[in-house]
Amino acid sequence: MADANRANRPLSPFMIGPYYRPQLTSMTSIFIRITGNALLIGAFLVVWWFLAAASGPEHFTFVNAVITSWFGDLVMFGSLWALWYHALGGLRHLIFDAGYGLELKQAELMGWGMILGSVLLTLLTVVVI
């Protein structure tokens, strides 16, 4: 009985690859998850930086050197983009939850908005800061 409707069931987007064609909507959604969880690294660096600033000049000099090294810069720049991307993704989620933008055309438009918006906001932030 459980198998009766197997062929007609919708596929899970988890089966990306041979069974599920990647779409803008599912890909942008997955990247919300990836960016959100990857932000842990940048967040830890920031907390470490605050702790160092509170501990005194010697500790601060060390952590400041780590966070402004080329690798630290890379992590912070990536985190900045991830932060804007995740924020725009969250905004899209709130719009979806309120019942708007669920038509395919609008949903894909918001997907492109997230991608371009996050890049623009990142560059803008780097220029302003």
Next chain:
Amino acid sequence: MRFLTDRKRARGLGAAHSGVEHHWSMIVSSVALLVLVPLFVFTFGPVLGAPYEEVVAHYARPFPALVAALTLVVGFLHFKNGVRVLIEDYVGGLWREVLIVAMTCLSWAAIAVGLFALARLTL
């Protein structure tokens, strides 16, 4: 004998069996973060890489310190609830519980360290 009817026990809990508390916590914290994150980026960014004295003076002021404190608290609580869904989606068995406990402790620890540091910088 059960005094509660089935309907009474199921009411409001939905398919997740735990109600909408988790989802609602994500909505509340995400709306708060939409305000806090831009404020934090533009109060923290300019002093990242600045000399020690400048950083200490900057975070002795109430506004940057309060923005940083709120962003760290709300951000890590948002992370704690978000990473739980990630773990529940991909990990099963004992590891699921171990990882959720570990990530929850880690989030609270980061909040504690961040607030301690900010308090020391500000006061």
